[in-house]
Amino acid sequence: MAASAQDRRRGALRHRLAERGIDRTLLLLLPGLVFLVALFCYPFLYGLGLSFQPQRGGPFANYVTFFSDPYLRETVWITFKLGVPAALINVLASVPVALRTRHAFPGKRLITTLLVLPITLGTVLTAEGLLGYLGPNGWLNKFLLGIGVLDEPLELVHNYWGVLASLIITGFPFAYLLTLSYLTGIDPSLERAAATLGAGWWKRFRYVTLPLLVPGLAITFCLSFVLAFSVFPSAQLVGDPRGSTHVISIEAYYAAFQRYDYSMGSAIAMVMAVLMLAVVALVLAWRTTFYRGATGGKG
Amino acid sequence: MTQVTERPAPPPATGERHRRRFVGRPATWLAWALFAFFFVNLAGVIGVVVVNSFGTRWFTTWLPEGITTKWYGAAWREFGLSQVFLVTVEVSLLVVAISAVVGVPAAYVLARRSFPGKRLVMVLFLLPILVPPITYGIPLATVLYKFHLAGTLAGVVLANLVPSIPFVVLTMTPFIEQIDQKIESAARMSGAGTFAIFTRILAPLLVPGILAALILVLVRTVGMFELTFLTAGPDSQTLVVALYYAVFSAGIRTQQSIDAMAVLYTMSMVVLLVVALRFVNPTQLVTRIKEEGTNP
Helix, strand or coil, rough: CHHHHHHHHHHHHHHHHHHCCCCCCHHHHHHHHHHHHCCCHHHHHHHHHHHHCCCCCCHHHHHHHHCCCHHHHHHHHHHHHHHHHHHHHHCCCHHHHHHHCCCEEEEEEEHHHHHHHHHHHHHHHHHHHHHHCCCCCCHHHHHHCCCCCHHHCCCCCCCCHHHHHHHHHHHHHHHHHHHHHHHHCCCCCHHHHHHHHCCCHHHHHHHHHHHHHHHHHHHHHHHHHHHHHHCCCCHHHHHCCCCCCCCCHHHEEEHHHHHCCCCHHHHHHHHHHHHHHHHHHHHHHHHHHHCCCCCCCCC | CHHHHHHCCCCCCCHHHHHHHHHCCHHHHHHHHHHHHHHHHHHHHHHHHHHHHHECCCCCCCCCCCCHHHHHHHHHHHHHHHHHHHHHHHHHHHHHHHHHHHHHHHHHHHHHHHCCCHHHHHHHHHHHHHCCHHHHHHHHHHHHHCCCCCCHHHHHHHHHHHHHHHHHHHHHHHHHHHHHHHHHHHHHCCCCHHHHHHHHHHHHHHHHHHHHHHHHHHHHHHCHHHHHHHCCCCCCHHHHHHHHHHHHCCCCCHHHHHHHHHHHHHHHHHHHHHHHHHHCCCCCCCCCCCCCCCCC
């Protein structure tokens, strides 16, 4: 008698939980959550804690050091100076290219594959290629000197420009793929309707396609910026890692694994995470001021 | 009245087409100019490395003095590439398998259920993709060192799972949302349990989506530099990391054998990418595919 009442109560509880969407199916989520908590949240919080236990000084000593030393503070500015233009160029260049390649045309597969090809290059081949191609004896300078545009070779590697070029080569395919997929998600009949009403190509683009595309472009910008923000290998290989391309990720790596100051390394990693999330938040906030409404089914 | 309605009538179809194509030109020209600029410079960048990897000596001339294939053999021996390739294959396959087993069920729950705290879970799955790998890679490597996992194959696999599982979840969720829930309900009515629904109903329908997600995870893992770099030891380097070390500790190494190794890396990535594009329509990544049935 007592047992059956207990059963009924348990059944009722399960029923009430199921009404709120909690049942055994949710257990399927568990492995994923465990992995993320163990491998992402825990290390992150551990790193956060570690960053407040510096080798010398009070709990905030790492952060104070980072922001008071001009050589370290400068890395933030250098990173933004590389990451923002790279992400902007990639996103802006991908719009016309994606507009041109969104419809079916002969050779579309080939062109798309070629545009995505730089994903396969990897940092090292890109760096080696840039060093050879843009170097003082490289093909570009040879060509420009040969046709008489220049009197002396351009200095394009071991400085800012080499790293920017490397970021564009590796980042453009991602920006293009994302923009293309957002663009193909826009209902083409909307543009046709605008054309029927007499809108020219610019008006159709500016008042129909662009507002629908902006949310996607904002996400694309964020993801391109994530890529450009952690330019660690290319800043080392094609840049000037102790000077004009002394980006924040280099300093984080040096602190943690060259000087074995894990506390300082974690502190710089935390600064990076905060900066990154601030940029994402800014872009998403700007996006909501640009256009509110449906975007054809995607956020 | 008839005059008013007739005046804005469209011109003959051919004229309209012609006019539209003509005014559409600025965007087209811009796109072609960007294509040309991108490809010429890209060809230069790739060309330099490929030519150098086959060249004998190359200083300030347009092309090297002679052609040879010896650098490939040299690179293979010098950098122990058989071991490196083996590690790369092991790491990538393990990451792909584990992220599928863990990610697909999670994607199923997120696609089908609403429950308290779902937004929080979604944010948790988004964060590893939104922050650069190096930010969580440094604390993660520190933790892995603490548990003596860094420097081992297991450590590298664990680190690479962090972005891979969310990636599988995010790419799979729209695929699962497309499948009609009535099919599952019908199976349940006929007495199928959750496991049977997964293996006999959902898995066959999801094969294209799972394949797409897994191939992309494979490409990402083979190309993932930061996380592998931070967690790998001498015996657990994947090809990207070995390549980076080859350049950075250059010294006695010849430039040409490094270039040969870079070309080998790119060749294997190209094979993966071509396979991936064979199975994955790149535009499906964000868009929910509507023409699945009509366009196989």
